Each structure stands twice: as C-alpha cells, then as structure tokens.
Amino acid sequence: MKIAILGTRGVPPRYGGFETFAAELGTRLVARGHEVTVYCRDGGEGAVWLGIRRIVLPAIRHKYLETVSHTFLSALNALRRDFDVILLCNAANAFVLPLLRAARLPVAINVDGIERRRRKWNLLGRAWYAIGESFAVRFANRIIADAEVIARYYRERYGADPVTIAYGADFPPESDSDVLQRLRLRAQNYILYVSRFEPENNPLEVVLAYEKLDKAPPLVMVGAGLYAKDLVAELQRHASDRILFPGALYGVDYRTLQRNAMIYVQATEVGGTHPAMIEAMASGGCVLALDTAENREVGGDSVGYFSLRPGETLSGAIREWLGDAPKREMMRKSARSRAAERYRWDQVTAAYENLLSELVR
Numbered sequence: 001m002k003i004a005i006l007g008t009r010g011v012p013p014r015y016g017g018f019e020t021f022a023a024e025l026g027t028r029l030v031a032r033g034h035e036v037t038v039y040c041r042d043g044g045e046g047a048v049w050l051g052i053r054r055i056v057l058p059a060i061r062h063k064y065l066e067t068v069s070h071t072f073l074s075a076l077n078a079l080r081r082d083f084d085v086i087l088l089c090n091a092a093n094a095f096v097l098p099l100l101r102a103a104r105l106p107v108a109i110n111v112d113g114i115e116r117r118r119r120k121w122n123l124l125g126r127a128w129y130a131i132g133e134s135f136a137v138r139f140a141n142r143i144i145a146d147a148e149v150i151a152r153y154y155r156e157r158y159g160a161d162p163v164t165i166a167y168g169a170d171f172p173p174e175s176d177s178d179v180l181q182r183l184r185l186r187a188q189n190y191i192l193y194v195s196r197f198e199p200e201n202n203p204l205e206v207v208l209a210y211e212k213l214d215k216a217p218p219l220v221m222v223g224a225g226l227y228a229k230d231l232v233a234e235l236q237r238h239a240s241d242r243i244l245f246p247g248a249l250y251g252v253d254y255r256t257l258q259r260n261a262m263i264y265v266q267a268t269e270v271g272g273t274h275p276a277m278i279e280a281m282a283s284g285g286c287v288l289a290l291d292t293a294e295n296r297e298v299g300g301d302s303v304g305y306f307s308l309r310p311g312e313t314l315s316g317a318i319r320e321w322l323g324d325a326p327k328r329e330m331m332r333k334s335a336r337s338r339a340a341e342r343y344r345w346d347q348v349t350a351a352y353e354n355l356l357s358e359l360v361r
Helices: 017-031 066-079 091-102 123-139 148-158 203-210 229-236 251-260 275-282 293-302 314-322 325-342 345-360
Strands: 002-006 035-040 052-056 085-089 107-110 142-145 191-194 219-222 243-247 263-266 287-290 304-306
Touching: 002 017, 002 066, 017 035, 017 052, 017 085, 017 275, 017 345, 035 066, 066 091, 085 091, 085 345, 091 107, 091 123, 107 345, 123 148, 142 148, 142 345, 148 293, 191 203, 191 251, 191 275, 203 219, 203 229, 203 314, 219 251, 251 275, 263 275, 263 314, 275 287, 275 293, 275 325, 287 293, 287 314, 293 304, 293 325, 304 314
Parallel strands: 002 035, 002 085, 035 052, 085 107, 107 142, 191 219, 191 263, 219 243, 263 287, 287 304
Antiparallel strands: none
C-alpha cells in the first residue's frame, strides 16, 4: 500500500506521542513492504528517514494555527499524489476529512484523547475540537482510539463504532548513553517526569509536591513548553541541584533516563494511552500515575496512583515508595510484564496494517 500519515510534526520524532507513533509505525510498515509518507513541518533530515518518505511543508507558528495550517497544506498536497489510504492524526485535523473523502481517498483518523478538555484551550479551541469530533464521526472511514476509555466516549456521545489500537513500548537493545554523567545522576537514584510543559500535564504541581520531601533523590523534569512560556518561566524558578530541567530529550538519551529511573511520575490528566508511561513500564520502571480512568486502563494493578486535586497525595506516595524497596521491585516486574503483554509495536503494526488494508479493499 501507499500510505500517507498527516497531522503530526513529522519524523524523526522530536516533540510528542504522535511523532513517536508515526516513526514507530511508519518504519515497521516500511519493513513489511509498504510505501509510507509522513508530512513534516521541519526539514534538515533529507527526503527519506529510515525508509519513510518525508514531505516538508510550512505551518503558521501559532498556538492555535500551527497544526491546522500544516494539515490543510498536507491534505492539498496529498490530493495530487497516488496514495491508497490516509492515516490522519488528531481530532483537531478532522476538518480536512470532507476534502479527502470528496477525492475518494479512504481515511482512518486516530483521534487521540478528549482534547477539548485540555486547560490550555480557550473557548474557541474547545469548540474547534468539539467540531473535530463530530467531523471524525461523520466523514472518516474508521475512527481509531488508543484506549478503550476514549472509544467508549465516542460510542456513548456519538453512537460511533471506533476500533481500539494502543501504542507500543518496545525498547531496542542498546547501551546507555552518557546522559547520566552529563546530568550528574546515578542509576536508580533519581525521580523522572517526562511530558510537554502544559497546564493539564501538571509539571508545576509535580515540582511543588517534590519540594515537600526531605532527602529525596533528584527530580529530573524532561520536557519543554513551546506555547506555555509563563509556565516554563515559573518552573525554571524552582531549578536547583535537586530539580533538573535538561530540556526535551529524545532517542538514546531519553531511553537511558527511562531505564535507570528509580521512580517515574506520569501526571497527565487528559489523553488516552500516553507513550511515555508505557515506555516507563516496558523499561522496568516503577510508575506513579495520576489517578485517571485512562491511566488506570493502561497501568492496572502494576502502577501506583496519586491525586493532585482537591488533595495532593503525590508527595506521600513518593515518600512511601522511597522507603519500600521490595514494593518498588514488585511493581517494576509487574509493569514490565504488563507492557510486554499489551503494548508491543509489532502487534500495533499488524492491527493498523489490517485496518488500512481493509479500507483499501
């Protein structure tokens, strides 16, 4: 098949979950003999990356316009090519579905989480996502949810019939990078947080909870906030030799931090299956996650849970786990086993290959 992936920042992955998804799925589909094209926002990597064809198009660099402007140009470009099927990412991009369907291109959309609930969006942003949900239901050939919680939302609200396909969390066999030395960290002696610095991901709340602890290992806050400058500035005021902000890290540096963390904190309150969380589980991480329906679906009994509102229980949970090495080891083994059973990229790729083949037929 000739497959196009629209709606991400592109490959190689240097931003978030959808970019990792495009890279991991795309390379595996290429290995299975398909021709995969990913529309990208940034150049500098050549026309082909690990077998994936890259088409670089511009975007309006604005919080509310960047994604939709790039996707609109990508859809127009796709109409001039001979793709067999389109995989569209993010419900915010569903406005291009009528255009693609008018050209008789079969389209599947991965809607992500219930994005209109993110605190960063104003009334217009939330309305746009609500419209995107309805467009996805009306115009897409298939809706894909990455968690059953999200699929159930679309069934109950719209009477839709989504298919649930999660993400994968395989870590390649490799040696650690020197990132621990660069950050002056010791293996199994730091707490890790990974996410974009946005309000609904609660980075400031994690820092404030950590500051209540005495003699805790360092906290490593991996991430950046492109459109949350005030939040980033507030976070930087807490930087110290105990609270580190190394920026957004990818590739082997990111995986090295995941493999060697004592505790991993997942504080996102919106979304479905978060790649960083299942990657922490797969790497043998000891995971503490915000108590949401989505995180419980992913973590089950293999993950610990905490609250941030109305009462904060994260600091107490970290304190308890720091003092209980046998419990940490038990949770670590359980999380790794759950990830290996449920979140494998080969299984994910097979599910997408079957779904896209069905649409082409």
